[in-house]
Amino acid sequence: MASRILAAAATATVLFAASTHGAAITKRQAITTLSTAQIESFKPFTFFASAAYCNPSTTLTWSCGDNCNANSGFQPVASGGDGGDEQFWYVGFDPAQSTVVVAHQGTNTSNILALLTDGDLIMGNLDSSLFPGISSSIEVHQGFAASHARSAPDILTAVNSALSAHNSKSVTLVGHSLGAALALLDAVYLPLHLSSDVQVTTVTYGMPRVGNQDFANYVDAHAHVTHINNEEDPIPIVPGRFLGYHHPSGEVHIQDSGSWDACPGQDNTSDLCIVGDVPNIFDSDESNHDGPYDGVEMGC
Ligand SMILES: *[C@@H]1O[C@H](CO)[C@@H](O)[C@H](O)[C@H]1NC(C)=O
Numbered sequence: 001m002a003s004r005i006l007a008a009a010a011t012a013t014v015l016f017a018a019s020t021h022g023a024a025i026t027k028r029q030a031i032t033t034l035s036t037a038q039i040e041s042f043k044p045f046t047f048f049a050s051a052a053y054c055n056p057s058t059t060l061t062w063s064c065g066d067n068c069n070a071n072s073g074f075q076p077v078a079s080g081g082d083g084g085d086e087q088f089w090y091v092g093f094d095p096a097q098s099t100v101v102v103a104h105q106g107t108n109t110s111n112i113l114a115l116l117t118d119g120d121l122i123m124g125n126l127d128s129s130l131f132p133g134i135s136s137s138i139e140v141h142q143g144f145a146a147s148h149a150r151s152a153p154d155i156l157t158a159v160n161s162a163l164s165a166h167n168s169k170s171v172t173l174v175g176h177s178l179g180a181a182l183a184l185l186d187a188v189y190l191p192l193h194l195s196s197d198v199q200v201t202t203v204t205y206g207m208p209r210v211g212n213q214d215f216a217n218y219v220d221a222h223a224h225v226t227h228i229n230n231e232e233d234p235i236p237i238v239p240g241r242f243l244g245y246h247h248p249s250g251e252v253h254i255q256d257s258g259s260w261d262a263c264p265g266q267d268n269t270s271d272l273c274i275v276g277d278v279p280n281i282f283d284s285d286e287s288n289h290d291g292p293y294d295g296v297e298m299g300c
């Protein structure tokens with residue numbers, strides 16, 4: 001059962017990765033609607049992303065409400081953050097999905113919207129000690145990078161101990177909102193430090209744009225990312241493309257009807273995808289940011 005679910009998730013990931021690399025050379029890929037089984041394969045990760053909003057002192061007892069209890073077999077390993085300057089995070093092993101899970105807390109909608117519309121949107125390079133060998137053409141939002149840097153070394157240590165304690169070669173990164181941006185940075189950071197036979201998969205919800213075109217291209221070439229966005233959520237369309245920000249491939253857009261569509265390419269402009277559906281924040285609905293994602297509302 002568990003491996004079937006994982007296989008469905010892997011199939012979805014592979015589908016998106018293939019569409020990116022194929023886009024330039026072969027025929028155009030169609031927008032495809034996910035099956036019920038494919039949608040359900042994301043649900044454990046949706047609950048994990050939601051549970052990151054709980055204070056880890058309660059998350060580690062794994063009894064902080066329905067969204068924690070949903071993954072009842074989870075074995076927490078470490079946690080950190082203060083829910084203020086440093087978002088909460090936790091790391092553990094999920095036997096049901098046979099993967100180490102790293103979850104990052106997000107922030108509330110008005111907070112992140114203010115940060116990404118009125119805030120300092122200057123991009124800069126990744127820290128070369130955290131991201132050794134990364135090209136200087138790759139630039140990311142400096143607020144996200146600073147937030148990521150605060151927890152990165154502790155998370156790496158926790159992931160390594162979770163992998164060895166559970167004899168696992170799989171890591172899944174999850175997060176919603178600001179937590180999605182942090183998960184995406186981890187999708188670049190962790191593989192630079194983990195053993196090369198460890199497979200890292202990323203599933204995010206309501207993710208803002210994080211970096212420039214070269215960053216998005218690097219993610220497409222090196223990571224396996226699915227970023228799910230809901231209806232008319234404003235956060236995935238900021239910071240604007242006119243400021244040089246780009247999403248990686250792997251978008252899944254939840255329609256008003258509740259169906260989930262996989263959008264090929266980066267920032268697909270079809271109105272079945274978020275860029276076409278929400279041309280600017282005046283056409284958006286902030287209440288869509290927290291969900292529901294297949295029935296799950298983000299938050300502790
Ligand atoms: C959002 O978070 C900020 C800072 O944590 C807080 O000041 C504000 O009241 C929150 N807003 C809502 C609507 O919860």
Ligand SMILES: *[C@@H]1O[C@H](CO)[C@@H](O)[C@H](O)[C@H]1NC(C)=O
Nearest residue numbers: 028029030031264265266268
């Ligand atoms: C968006 O999706 C359509 C399929 O409807 C595809 O033909 C097109 O190439 C995609 N756009 C990008 C930028 O990949």
